[in-house]
Amino acid sequence: MRIDPIVVQVRRFSRFRPKRLVPHAVSRRLRRFYAAARRQWRRSLQFRVVGITLLLSAILVSAFGYTVASLISRGVLRTQVDTSEDQILRGAREAAGQLEGYTQADDPGLPGKMRSVAIDLDRSMDIPDSEVVILRQGTTLGNTASPDNGAATVMQQSSMRRLRESVVGSRSGTWQQIETLDVGQGPTRFLVMGTPIITGGEPLELYYLLPLKAENDLVEFVALVVTVTGVALVALLALIAATMTRLVVKPVRVAARTAQRLSAGLLDQRMQVKGEDDLARLAAAFNQMAANLQRQIVRLEEMSRLQRRFTSDVSHELRTPLTTVRMAADLLFASREDFDPAAARSAELLQAELDRFEDLLTDLLEISRFDAGFAALDAEPTDLAPIVRRVAERLESLAERCKVPLRVEAPEDGAIAEVDPRRVERVLRNLVGNAIEHGEGKPVVVTLAIDEAAVAVTVRDHGVGLKTGEEKLVFNRFWRADPSRARQTGGTGLGLSISLEDARLHGGWLEAWGAPGKGAQFRLTLPVRSGDRLVSSPLRLVPDDARADEAALIGETP
Structure with a gap:
C-alpha cells in the first residue's frame, strides 16, 4: 500500500495545530481588550471617572476591611488568651497539688499519674478537640520521657522550641503562640499555652492546646461580611459615579454633537x-x-x-x-x-x-x-507634450525680448492624461510667462514627466527667487514679491490664483519652491485618470541643482 507523505504531514500538522494556536489566540484577545480599554480611556470622560472611582474606592474599602478584620481577630484572640491564662494557671496549681508527692524522677508511678492528671485537666476544660500535655522539664524534643500522648509527640515535632525554652527557663507566668498542628483530625490552628508546674520533686511543664476553630470561623465570617459589603459598596460607588458623571457628561456630549453639526454648516442647530x-x-x-x-x-x-x-x-x-x-x-x-x-x-x-x-x-x-x-471641468484624454511645446512657442517672442533662453524637456512618446486642455494650457502659460519675466536673462527650463498615476510639469527659472514663506503667498490674489516694482511689469495679479483653482479643479497640486538668488520652480501635478487621488508626483519640487548645493553646504552626498 502506498502512503502519500504530503497527506501524512497535513494530518500531523492538523493534530498539533490547536495546541500551538491556543496561547496565540488568548494573547490576541488580551491585546484587543487592552487596546479597546485604552481607546475607551482616551475618548470617554465617564469611563475615566468611573475607573478612577472604582480604583480609589477599592483601595479605601480594602484598607478599611483589613483594619476591621484585624481588630476583630485580635480582639477575639485576646479574649481567648485571657481566658486560657486563667485556666492554665488553675490547672498548673491543681497539677502541682496532685503531683506533689512524687519527688523522685525514677518513680514508676509518675508517668501514670501524669497521664491521669492530664486527662482530668482536659475534661475540666470542657472544650472540644482540646489537648493537655504534661512533660518532664528535663526531656528534649527529640528524646522525650513524656506520657504516651499523641498531642505531645506532635507538639515536640513541631516548631515550638522557643515556647519550651521560655517555659523551661521560668518559674512563673505563662507563654503562648499560635501553631498549626495535626493531632489526628487534620491540620488545625491551635493556641498553644505553656507554664511550668512547680512541685517539690522533678520540674514539669504544662501545655494547653486550645483549638481556634470557633475563632477562625468568626474571623472568616467577619472577613466574608466585610468583603461582600466592600464589593457592594464599591459597585454602589461606581454606579453613583457613573450616574453623576452622566448628568454632567451628557450635556457636554450634546454640545459636542451640536458643535459638529454647526461646523458642518447646519447653522440652525x-x-x-x-x-x-x-x-x-x-x-x-x-x-x-x-x-x-x-x-x-x-x-x-x-x-x-x-x-x-x-x-x-x-x-x-x-x-x-x-x-x-x-x-x-x-x-x-x-x-x-x-x-x-x-x-x-x-x-x-x-x-x-x-x-x-x-x-x-x-x-x-x-x-x-x-x-x-x-x-466646470471638461476632461478628456489629452497628450500634454504638444501643449507644453505650443505654450513655449507662443511665449518665444517674450523670451527673446527678455533675453531668456527657453528650453522644453518632454518625453518623445508623449504624456497622455484625462485633463481639461484649455485650463492646463492656461496654467502653463501663466507659469512660463512669470518665469520668463522673473528670469533675469537666465535660462528657463520646462520639464514634463509621467508615471502610472500622475503627470507633472515643472517650470524652473534662475532669477531672484523667493524668500522663506513666499512660496504660499505667490498664489494670493494681487500679491507681488516686490511691492516697489511698477504695476506695468507682470500680469494682472490673478494668474497664479486662477492657476491654483484650475489645479484644484483637476484634483491636482500646484506648488512653488524658491530661494533668494537661486531662482524658483513651480510644479503642476495632475492625476492621469480624472477623479483619482494623488499621493506622489513624478517630479521633485526642489530642483536637483538646489539639492546639490544644500548637500555641499552640509558636506553630504546629494
Whole structure:
C-alpha cells in the first residue's frame, strides 16, 4: 500500500495545530481588550471617572476591611488568651497539688499519674478537640520521657522550641503562640499555652492546646461580611459615579454633537436648555454663541455674494464700452504711421493697456466663476507634450525680448492624461510667462514627466527667487514679491490664483519652491485618470541643482 507523505504531514500538522494556536489566540484577545480599554480611556470622560472611582474606592474599602478584620481577630484572640491564662494557671496549681508527692524522677508511678492528671485537666476544660500535655522539664524534643500522648509527640515535632525554652527557663507566668498542628483530625490552628508546674520533686511543664476553630470561623465570617459589603459598596460607588458623571457628561456630549453639526454648516442647530443650573447656563451661552456665529456667517456670505455679483456685473458691463474703445484703438493703432511720433507712441500705449485691461476683465470673470462654484471641468484624454511645446512657442517672442533662453524637456512618446486642455494650457502659460519675466536673462527650463498615476510639469527659472514663506503667498490674489516694482511689469495679479483653482479643479497640486538668488520652480501635478487621488508626483519640487548645493553646504552626498 502506498502512503502519500504530503497527506501524512497535513494530518500531523492538523493534530498539533490547536495546541500551538491556543496561547496565540488568548494573547490576541488580551491585546484587543487592552487596546479597546485604552481607546475607551482616551475618548470617554465617564469611563475615566468611573475607573478612577472604582480604583480609589477599592483601595479605601480594602484598607478599611483589613483594619476591621484585624481588630476583630485580635480582639477575639485576646479574649481567648485571657481566658486560657486563667485556666492554665488553675490547672498548673491543681497539677502541682496532685503531683506533689512524687519527688523522685525514677518513680514508676509518675508517668501514670501524669497521664491521669492530664486527662482530668482536659475534661475540666470542657472544650472540644482540646489537648493537655504534661512533660518532664528535663526531656528534649527529640528524646522525650513524656506520657504516651499523641498531642505531645506532635507538639515536640513541631516548631515550638522557643515556647519550651521560655517555659523551661521560668518559674512563673505563662507563654503562648499560635501553631498549626495535626493531632489526628487534620491540620488545625491551635493556641498553644505553656507554664511550668512547680512541685517539690522533678520540674514539669504544662501545655494547653486550645483549638481556634470557633475563632477562625468568626474571623472568616467577619472577613466574608466585610468583603461582600466592600464589593457592594464599591459597585454602589461606581454606579453613583457613573450616574453623576452622566448628568454632567451628557450635556457636554450634546454640545459636542451640536458643535459638529454647526461646523458642518447646519447653522440652525441649538442645545435644549433645561433648568437654571450651571449646565443650563452653559447651554444658553452655547446657543447665544451659535446664534452670533450664524448671524456673522450669514452676513459674510451675503457680503461675499454681493462682492462676487459686483465683480461679475462690472466685468460684464465693462465689456460693451471696452468693445467700442477697442474698435477705436485698433483704428488708431493701424493708422499710427501717419501720426507724429508722440501720437504714434500714444496709440501703441493705448493698444497695450487695452490688451492688459481686457486680460484683467477675463481673469476677473474667471475668478468670479470659481468663487461662485460655477467652474466646470471638461476632461478628456489629452497628450500634454504638444501643449507644453505650443505654450513655449507662443511665449518665444517674450523670451527673446527678455533675453531668456527657453528650453522644453518632454518625453518623445508623449504624456497622455484625462485633463481639461484649455485650463492646463492656461496654467502653463501663466507659469512660463512669470518665469520668463522673473528670469533675469537666465535660462528657463520646462520639464514634463509621467508615471502610472500622475503627470507633472515643472517650470524652473534662475532669477531672484523667493524668500522663506513666499512660496504660499505667490498664489494670493494681487500679491507681488516686490511691492516697489511698477504695476506695468507682470500680469494682472490673478494668474497664479486662477492657476491654483484650475489645479484644484483637476484634483491636482500646484506648488512653488524658491530661494533668494537661486531662482524658483513651480510644479503642476495632475492625476492621469480624472477623479483619482494623488499621493506622489513624478517630479521633485526642489530642483536637483538646489539639492546639490544644500548637500555641499552640509558636506553630504546629494
